[in-house]
Amino acid sequence: MAEKLPDPLERLIHELSRLPTIGKKSAQRLAFHLLKAPDQRARELASALVDVRERLRFCRQCGFIAEGDLCSICTDERRDSTLFSVVEEPFDVLALERGGAFKGLYHVLMGRLSPLQGITPDDLQIASLLARIDASKTTESPVREVILATNPNVDGDATALYLSRLITSRGISCTRLGLGLAVGSSLEFADELTLRQALDSRRALEKPMP
Amino acid sequence: MLIKELQVINFRNLKYMKAAFDTGIHVIHGGNAQGKTNLLEAIHLLVTGRSFRTTMDREMVPWTRENYEATLIRAQVEKGGFEERFLLSFNSSEKHVYVNGNPIPRLGDLLGRINAVLFTPSDLQLVRGAPGLRRRFLDVELSQISRPYLHHLQRYDLALRQRNALLKQHQRRPALGDELVAWDEQIAVHGSELIATRAEMIEHLSTIASGMYGEIATGTEKLTLEYKPNPSRASGDATAIASQMRAALAASRNDDIRRGATSTGPHRDDFDFLIDGRAARDYGSQGQQRSCVLAMKMAELTLMESSTGEPPILLLDDLMSELDESRKRAFLQSLDSRIQTFITATERDLVTSLVSPRSVWRMEDGHLTEES
Numbered sequence: 001m002a003e004k005l006p007d008p009l010e011r012l013i014h015e016l017s018r019l020p021t022i023g024k025k026s027a028q029r030l031a032f033h034l035l036k037a038p039d040q041r042a043r044e045l046a047s048a049l050v051d052v053r054e055r056l057r058f059c060r061q062c063g064f065i066a067e068g069d070l071c072s073i074c075t076d077e078r079r080d081s082t083l084f085s086v087v088e089e090p091f092d093v094l095a096l097e098r099g100g101a102f103k104g105l106y107h108v109l110m111g112r113l114s115p116l117q118g119i120t121p122d123d124l125q126i127a128s129l130l131a132r133i134d135a136s137k138t139t140e141s142p143v144r145e146v147i148l149a150t151n152p153n154v155d156g157d158a159t160a161l162y163l164s165r166l167i168t169s170r171g172i173s174c175t176r177l178g179l180g181l182a183v184g185s186s187l188e189f190a191d192e193l194t195l196r197q198a199l200d201s202r203r204a205l206e207k208p209m210p
Numbered sequence: 211m212l213i214k215e216l217q218v219i220n221f222r223n224l225k226y227m228k229a230a231f232d233t234g235i236h237v238i239h240g241g242n243a244q245g246k247t248n249l250l251e252a253i254h255l256l257v258t259g260r261s262f263r264t265t266m267d268r269e270m271v272p273w274t275r276e277n278y279e280a281t282l283i284r285a286q287v288e289k290g291g292f293e294e295r296f297l298l299s300f301n302s303s304e305k306h307v308y309v310n311g312n313p314i315p316r317l318g319d320l321l322g323r324i325n326a327v328l329f330t331p332s333d334l335q336l337v338r339g340a341p342g343l344r345r346r347f348l349d350v351e352l353s354q355i356s357r358p359y360l361h362h363l364q365r366y367d368l369a370l371r372q373r374n375a376l377l378k379q380h381q382r383r384p385a386l387g388d389e390l391v392a393w394d395e396q397i398a399v400h401g402s403e404l405i406a407t408r409a410e411m412i413e414h415l416s417t418i419a420s421g422m423y424g425e426i427a428t429g430t431e432k433l434t435l436e437y438k439p440n441p442s443r444a445s446g447d448a449t450a451i452a453s454q455m456r457a458a459l460a461a462s463r464n465d466d467i468r469r470g471a472t473s474t475g476p477h478r479d480d481f482d483f484l485i486d487g488r489a490a491r492d493y494g495s496q497g498q499q500r501s502c503v504l505a506m507k508m509a510e511l512t513l514m515e516s517s518t519g520e521p522p523i524l525l526l527d528d529l530m531s532e533l534d535e536s537r538k539r540a541f542l543q544s545l546d547s548r549i550q551t552f553i554t555a556t557e558r559d560l561v562t563s564l565v566s567p568r569s570v571w572r573m574e575d576g577h578l579t580e581e582s
């Protein structure tokens with residue numbers, strides 16, 4: 001029979017193994033590591049965990065990480081509130097912000113449609129997105145375009161398609177983030193698939209004269 | 211494509227073997243149950259990452275396991291003028307693949323790195339067996355020669371599982387319409403690419419296989435392959451097929467909801483072998499059916515060469531016990547000496563009396579020795 005571990009250790013292993021991508025074995029390894037590490041290491045980790053929960057939350061409006069009720073993007077007066085970008089996770093906002101080119105506001109879905117994982121539209125921040133769009137209609141800056149920036153895979157594509165029908169039926173233009181060549185890559189070395197997607201998502205450089 | 215050096219350790223009854231090979235025909239002979247097929251199986255594992263005989267890796271682990279740690283298959287491969295190193299290792303609990311020392315995280319990404327055509331006695335099932343076997347054949351071949359095909363195949367498969375999961379939720383959540391459309395679109399977009407590619411592949415295969423069959427059968431009978439897509443009237447380019455699929459999916463929606471499964475799409479495709487217009491499955495003799503498969507495999511080899519620019523490796527298991535004398539002779543003599551070919555046979559003479567091989571090996575109780 002294996003020796004039973006002391007309770008506090010069992011509890012730590014149990015809690016760690018509930019985290020995504022961490023299995024029973026990794027949880028054990030982490031728990032023993034923390035037990036062996038200097039006292040201060042564990043305390044810092046604990047206080048960081050508590051801090052994150054106490055000081056941060058998700059923006060009431062867009063779902064991005066916020067210190068207060070609203071995030072720093074939603075409260076920024078210079079942002080274009082007629083343009084929305086819809087993303088799957090708060091992380092994706094950071095990625096788009098790093099680009100610096102997007103000047104509108106965000107809406108985080110907190111996931112993507114996936115019947116296999118039991119994720120339905122009700123589990124995502126879709127009702128709140130539609131409510132935001134509808135509410136803006138009576139203001140002086142109604143939403144005019146929604147960019148669907150979900151991931152370019154099956155689930156992300158299906159989610160985008162589902163949303164686009166809801167959004168365009170409200171008379172608002174809806175676009176999908178273009179796919180294609182990475183900046184700095186050369187056509188010569190692009191693989192067949194990337195080239196085809198780049199071709200499919202091509203756009204006119206200038207509109208022809210009417 | 212050339213396997214220059216091969217090493218197999220602890221694979222089924224093969225304890226240890228290491229050998230170097232050149233182009234041309236290599237004969238591996240030995241009595242029944244000595245390990246000849248095991249050797250071809252080991253080579254083929256490097257092509258797809260999966261066994262052509264079993265879905266369970268632990269069946270390939272040797273029964274006697276004193277000092278056993280892992281099974282290793284290692285090859286030095288010449289491809290497009292470059293040398294690449296392949297290593298596949300597994301035991302009952304883990305499996306790893308390395309190419310040039312770098313781990314390949316997904317088995318699917320191994321496909322297409324070593325190109326090979328395999329012929330085994332069980333391939334007769336390609337003519338006789340269930341449609342799923344023929345689809346699997348198409349998928350393995352097409353994934354080897356076309357990255358976009360593999361891409362669409364993986365996505366189609368996921369979209370299909372998602373749609374089916376959604377259909378099954380219908381009883382609990384009746385208002386699925388808009389959600390279904392989102393998955394229908396994924397099925398149409400990726401499925402149409404699969405159908406268009408398969409149609410093109412089968413048309414090419416049919417033309418080439420027809421010529422090959424003429425050589426092997428030496429008669430006047432004519433072999434053709436006929437694609438039977440689903441939806442059944444799918445035709446045109448991928449864009450056209452996608453809109454046909456959208457319509458078919460919409461038409462079968464209520465049925466699908468009732469059954470909890472998707473009834474339209476390339477996961478229900480099939481193709482037929484026709485000899486003089488009649489289905490070989492129903493009317494062909496055993497020898498005719500074997501010749502059909504062999505002709506198609508040789509057509510596959512030609513197609514692979516033209517799309518990758520290099521002839522693949524050819525693995526022929528027990529070919530000699532399959533065909534009559536004249537078909538055997540015609541086939542062996544049609545083999546191209548640039549192609550690296552591994553042939554197993556119970557008697558050395560079965561092969562060497564018909565063609566001159568590059569090397570001859572004897573397999574005995576899992577030990578491989580070269581003969582002069």
Ligand SMILES: Nc1ncnc2c1ncn2[C@@H]1O[C@H](COP(=O)(O)OP(=O)(O)OP(=O)(O)O)[C@@H](O)[C@H]1O
Pocket residue numbers: 221222223240241242243244245246247248249269270271272273274528556573
């Ligand atoms: N996991 C395993 N461990 C050890 N031996 C195994 C294992 N799996 C199969 N074998 C043995 O390998 C032998 C079969 O080898 P193989 O199928 O390669 O025979 P073969 O030489 O192709 O014979 P044939 O001419 O009958 O086709 C059998 O004796 C079988 O018992």
Ligand SMILES: [Mg+2]
Pocket residue numbers: 246247248527528
């Ligand atoms: Mg055999």
Ligand SMILES: [Zn+2]
Pocket residue numbers: 059060061062063064070071072073074075
């Ligand atoms: Zn916000």
